[in-house]
Every structure is written in C-alpha cells, then in structure tokens.
Amino acid sequence: MTEPRLNHPDQGCGGRREFLGTAVAAVAAALTGCGKISHEEFLQHNFKELSKDEVLSVIARLEKEYKEKFGKEVKVATTPPLPGVIFGYALDLSRCVGCRRCVHACVKENNQSREPEVQWIRVLELEKEEGVNLQHADQYYNPEEVPREGHFYMPVQCQQCKKPPCVKVCPVGATWREKDGITVVDYNWCIGCRYCMAACPYGARHFNWGEPHLPSADVNPDTHYFGNRPRPKGVVEKCTFCIQRTRKGLYPACVEVCPTGSRKFGNLLDKDSEIRYVLENKRVFKLKEDLNTQPNFFYFYGV
Amino acid sequence: MTSLRTFGQFITDTFRILATGSRYYYAWIGFLLLLIAIGGGAYLRQLNDGLIVTQMRDQVSWGFYIGNFTFLVGVAAAAIMLVIPAYIYDWEPIKEITILGEMLAIAALVMCLGFVMVDIGRPDRFWHIMPLVGRLNWPQSMLAWDVIVLNLYLLLNWFVVTYLLFCAYTERHYVKKLVLPLVLLSIPMAVSIHTVTAYLYNGLAARPFWNSAILAPRFLASAFCSGPAILLILLQVLRRTTKLSIKDEAIFKIAELMAYTMGFNLFLTAAEAFKELYSGTEHMVYFQYLLFGLKGHTTLVPFAWASILCGLAAFILFLVPKTRTNWVTLNLGCVLIYASVYIEKGMGLIIPGLTPDVLGDIYVYKPSYTEIAVAAGIFAIGFLVFTLMLKAAVPMMLGEFTLTRGRRAAEADPT
Ligand code: SF4
Ligand code: SF4
Numbered sequence: 001m002t003e004p005r006l007n008h009p010d011q012g013c014g015g016r017r018e019f020l021g022t023a024v025a026a027v028a029a030a031l032t033g034c035g036k037i038s039h040e041e042f043l044q045h046n047f048k049e050l051s052k053d054e055v056l057s058v059i060a061r062l063e064k065e066y067k068e069k070f071g072k073e074v075k076v077a078t079t080p081p082l083p084g085v086i087f088g089y090a091l092d093l094s095r096c097v098g099c100r101r102c103v104h105a106c107v108k109e110n111n112q113s114r115e116p117e118v119q120w121i122r123v124l125e126l127e128k129e130e131g132v133n134l135q136h137a138d139q140y141y142n143p144e145e146v147p148r149e150g151h152f153y154m155p156v157q158c159q160q161c162k163k164p165p166c167v168k169v170c171p172v173g174a175t176w177r178e179k180d181g182i183t184v185v186d187y188n189w190c191i192g193c194r195y196c197m198a199a200c201p202y203g204a205r206h207f208n209w210g211e212p213h214l215p216s217a218d219v220n221p222d223t224h225y226f227g228n229r230p231r232p233k234g235v236v237e238k239c240t241f242c243i244q245r246t247r248k249g250l251y252p253a254c255v256e257v258c259p260t261g262s263r264k265f266g267n268l269l270d271k272d273s274e275i276r277y278v279l280e281n282k283r284v285f286k287l288k289e290d291l292n293t294q295p296n297f298f299y300f301y302g303v
Numbered sequence: 304m305t306s307l308r309t310f311g312q313f314i315t316d317t318f319r320i321l322a323t324g325s326r327y328y329y330a331w332i333g334f335l336l337l338l339i340a341i342g343g344g345a346y347l348r349q350l351n352d353g354l355i356v357t358q359m360r361d362q363v364s365w366g367f368y369i370g371n372f373t374f375l376v377g378v379a380a381a382a383i384m385l386v387i388p389a390y391i392y393d394w395e396p397i398k399e400i401t402i403l404g405e406m407l408a409i410a411a412l413v414m415c416l417g418f419v420m421v422d423i424g425r426p427d428r429f430w431h432i433m434p435l436v437g438r439l440n441w442p443q444s445m446l447a448w449d450v451i452v453l454n455l456y457l458l459l460n461w462f463v464v465t466y467l468l469f470c471a472y473t474e475r476h477y478v479k480k481l482v483l484p485l486v487l488l489s490i491p492m493a494v495s496i497h498t499v500t501a502y503l504y505n506g507l508a509a510r511p512f513w514n515s516a517i518l519a520p521r522f523l524a525s526a527f528c529s530g531p532a533i534l535l536i537l538l539q540v541l542r543r544t545t546k547l548s549i550k551d552e553a554i555f556k557i558a559e560l561m562a563y564t565m566g567f568n569l570f571l572t573a574a575e576a577f578k579e580l581y582s583g584t585e586h587m588v589y590f591q592y593l594l595f596g597l598k599g600h601t602t603l604v605p606f607a608w609a610s611i612l613c614g615l616a617a618f619i620l621f622l623v624p625k626t627r628t629n630w631v632t633l634n635l636g637c638v639l640i641y642a643s644v645y646i647e648k649g650m651g652l653i654i655p656g657l658t659p660d661v662l663g664d665i666y667v668y669k670p671s672y673t674e675i676a677v678a679a680g681i682f683a684i685g686f687l688v689f690t691l692m693l694k695a696a697v698p699m700m701l702g703e704f705t706l707t708r709g710r711r712a713a714e715a716d717p718t
Contacts, residue, residue, distance in 0.1 A: 037427065046431075046438045116355070122662060134663035135588060156662060165509060171446035172431045173438045189438075191431050192354075192424020195446050197364040201509035203661045207364060207424065210355030233353040234424030291508045 047186045070216040077224045079247040081180035087241050088268035088275040092302035095262040098123055098146040098153030102254035109253035110228040111220050113212030120239040121157045158204035158239035159295030166196035181296050182240050184226035190235040201288050208233045313472050317695045335683045342680010345673045356673040362666035363657045367674045370649030372418035379411035380497040381530015402467055405460045410689035412457040417681040445503045452499050456492045471699045473706050497522050512589035512656040517571055524568035529644035531561050532637040545697045555628055562621040593655040600667050606646050613643035
C-alpha cells in the first residue's frame, strides 16, 4: 500500500482500506464521500481520553498514514507542556514593517495547505491617523515597497487567550487550553461545525474548506499532534505558538524569521525572560481588551 | 402482546395508505424525490471536495445552511402558537388543528437537523456530538444545548403525534392524563429551542450584531409570525382537499393573534435599529452593511429592505379586520410575512453578523449552486415527511381509516 491517500474525485468509490463490517462504518464511509477512513480512525476517541497505549497506537497509525501519503518519514510528537512554563508573546508595533515574512515562515513550518493556502497570521495595514481601528484595516495591501507612507502594520494571530471563547463554545470539546497556555485543536475529534470561528474575536481560526494540498517536498517532517502535523479536510486549525518547537525550547518560526526583531517570545513565569522584560519596561496593550478574553499576546510601541 | 400486534398493524396500514393515492399525489411525491435526488447529488460532490464548493470562507464561516436552520427552528417553535390558546384558554376550534402544528414541527425539525448535518465539515464524526458515546461539551457550549433540546422536542412531538393517531386508529379516546401534560410540556420546550438557538449567536461577544439582549425575544416574535403563516395556508388547502372541517373562526383567530405578534416583532426590530443607529458606535457597521451597504458592497441591501417592506405590508393587512378576514388579502399577508421573516432570520441574521469580519475584512458572501441545490433537497425532504404524515393522519383523524374500517376498506380494494 504505497498508494497516496489523497482522494481524487476521478478515483471513484473503491474500497481500499479495511472497514468495520458494520452499518456504522458504512454510514461513516458514505459520509466521507468515498470512505477514505479506516475504522481505527473512525472510532478514535478524544485525545484527552486516550490511554498511553492508545496514544502510541494513534501516533503509529498517523505516522504510517503520512508515510504512505507523502512518501517520507513524518514524526508526530506528543510532547506535553513543560512544567513551570506559560508562554507569552509581545509584538512591537513601532518596528513591524509589514513584510509578511512571518506569514510565509509560518506556512512553511506548520504544514499548512498550499492550495488553497491557509495562513495563520494576518498582517493588517492601518492608517497612522486612525490608530488601531480595525474598520480601517487592509490585509490585502500590496505596494511596491513596505512600509507605506502614513501607515503602520499590525500582525494578528491566535492571541492564546486565558479565557478563550473558542474553547467555551466547542460542542464536542475538540479544542482546549493546555497548561502552558497554548490553545490546541484535536484535528481527529473536531467535527468542523465552525462555531469556534464565529466565537474567536481575532479571526485566528481557519478551516480546511477543501482537501489540504501539501506537496511532499514541502512537508516539514518534525511535527506535533496538536501542532503542525498534516491536517485532514473539514477541520479547524490555528496558531499554536509552534508547539512542536516551543515545547523543545526553540522560538516560534515567526519570531525567528522577523527581520526587524518586532516579535518577542518567552516564559511568562520566568523573571529573566525577554517577555517579562517587555512587560516591565514597555507599556503594553491587548487587542479587544473589552471582550475580556485576556490574551497572553501583547502589543507594544518599542520606540 | 395484542396491543403490540395492533401497533404493528397500525404501522403496516399506515404504509398502505402512503402507497396509494391520486395521480396528483404521485406527481407531487415524484417531484419531491426529484429535488431530493438533485440535492443528494450536490451533497455528494460536497462530501467529496469539501465545503469549498460552498461560497463560505474563513471570514463568513456560516451561510445559507445555518440561515435556513435558524429560520426553521422558528417554524418548529411556532407550533406552540396554536397550542397555547387551544389548551390554556380551552379554545375548541383550534384544538383539532394542534396536531397539524405538531406535525409541522416534526417536519421543520427534520429539516433543521438536515441543515446542521450538511453544514459540518466532518459528518462522519457525528457521533462525537451524541451524548454518552461522544463527548458533549455541556453545559458550556450552547450548541451542545441546542442538540439536546432540538432532539427532545422532536421526540416529544413525534410521540404525541404517533400516540394521538394510534388512538384514532384504534378508535379509543386518548388518555387525557398522558397527553395534556405532554402538550403543555411542549410549550416551554418550543420556547426553549428557539431561545437556545438565539443564545447560540447571542453569546458571542466577538460578533456585536448578535450580541444584543433582545436577540432571543426577537427570534420568538418573528417565529410567531412566520410559523402560523404557513399553517394558515395549509389549513385552507386541507379544507379544500380533504373532508377535514376547519372553521373560519379558527383561522381568523390565528390571524388576529398574528397581528399582535407582528406588531411586537416590528417594535423589537425598530428598538434594535434605533439603539445601533442613534448611538452610532463602531458596532453600527453591521447594520450599515445590511441596510445601506459598506464600502460599495451592497449585496444585502435589496433583500434587507424587501424584508422590512414585506413585514410592514403584512402587518397592515393583518391588523385591519377587513383585510384580515378577506381570503385574498389574508393569504397575501401570509406570503409577505413568510418572505419577510425568511430573509430576516436567514441571510439577514447570519451574514451581517459575520460581515465585516472580526478584523474588518469584507467578504461578500452569496450562496453557491451547491448550497442552493442541497438546501432545496433538504426542503424537499421536509415536505416529503410532512406530506406523508398528513396523508396518513387525515383519514385517521376523520375516523375514515381505523383498525376495523380501514382494514376492511383496504382489503376490499382490488388494487
Ligand atoms: S485568539 Fe481566538 S483561537 Fe486563539 S485562543 Fe483566543 S479565541 Fe481561541
Ligand atoms: S469547528 Fe471543531 S474545534 Fe471548532 S467548535 Fe466545531 S468541533 Fe470545536
């Protein structure tokens, strides 16, 4: 079975994988179009409820599937939150020039679908005279050269809220906030109702409207179950502060790539971290503070 | 044991009624099946390619499907419009038709669940949302609440309808002690399904257009206009095509009640519009998008005004006793109010709630062919369910088809 598991419409409804011989599986098969899911996948329970052994078998199954699909080894980690760590992020609005390098580094690192392209960071071009007024924001700006006269730039991604409305509304508990402050999605449990997208005040959640297309050559094989592992169609995804990197002590890809050093990241519980330095010495604000989502993502004017 | 056998008989006899009918009956069923096939084909394509075949995108992540869902929850809830006066005030002429309201509720709920099912990205994971087997995020998530109340309401109505018909079939009088509490229970249940559905949107602080305290009252008020409008037309059709006797008095009484709810509905809408437009905060943009268009995008504007004008015209037609008791103007009013609420509770609620999006982006949403075809298929399923229920229920209610009489008649029938 080295056949790619991408479902092309012209392949028809051939039974390629083992199925439960039950009516339930038949219904499930019917509901996925042509039944491209195995019964293990169909019956997999919410990640939080899996035993250690079940987690191991889920990971083995996923790695096997990815290998079949992309023809290369993809590691799926389940690294838990580090003790004594809550991640915080700060973004310097006076430095950001709106080059969107973070946007593309993010897509590359996190295995987003390239066609259609899913982007977790949206950079807003705002008018200096208006300040942070979202009704005057333009995210499709495309000048010859940035920054544009009279404008400044505000990247927006998941704000890792302390009181995340997206978590509250999810009808099946497919998304939750981890101990290190990262809100994650179980892509194998999400039913794709998109209620969380309606609830998020920052447009941070993105839906796989079609089958995600990720060329094998572009796959980042170093993944995490809650982070950048390749996603199926019909589920929601979002920024996880590069959970696959940050839980290993690395910076998120956007922090690393930013040419102006606008992005600061670190452990809010560590007195000597850069993020704590920003909170101490700069005056920060949170986007849409009035909604009481209490982001761990701060904006500040460095100069 | 015998009652079980009788029930089996009831079921087979019901199927026998359903299978026989006039040419028009077959044509109508055939037409509905055709629509269902078209919708089914479109849905298959959606299953294969994903929701990308709709026009929904990240900015406007809910659209036509959820709009129809919301509207139909209102229709389902409106059954109580007839049950309340019938049972609380013991008003006889309406009583006989409450069963019709309940059947309408069942059909509407079937469509509601259908619209939810086609809207989710992973229908193969529907079991995740089932209590006990899945993992329902209750009581936190309003959607979890909605799943529970909608299914309970469906079960309740289905039970009452089946029970009443079974009694009619076996020529027994129904046990009042059983039916009355259930019918009374359906009143708060109907209010709750619509309230919970309103709260679904209402609770989202991220969407100022929905985050208004009078959203739930507005839902109820508009449902009490559109639901009975369907019933009024239906009652007239049934009077003509069957031997069911429905008094003029009953119809006019419902129409009068509707006039009040329509007035109230208009008042609530005006209250909301005043608050937004007069205070003129940034939250006004959503109303602006709906009523006047924003930055040159005016897709919703004609619909919004059509809804308002239809609502006003219908209100006047229902308010004036002369037009209310004239069949032509009464039916015109029904159509107008139905159209008005359909626009308002469908696209007029969902789309401006999401446009501009949370970061100020304007994505102009219009349903795609697939969305319209799938929706037509679901409506056809609803109509089919309703037609079949009526087909079986009417002769039973009239006492024409019972355990003794119906069977003999059916057996005597050479076809
Ligand atoms: S920004 Fe949005 S997606 Fe991220 S935690 Fe907050 S509500 Fe959830
Ligand atoms: S789309 Fe997925 S994560 Fe979002 S609310 Fe629905 S089930 Fe939960």
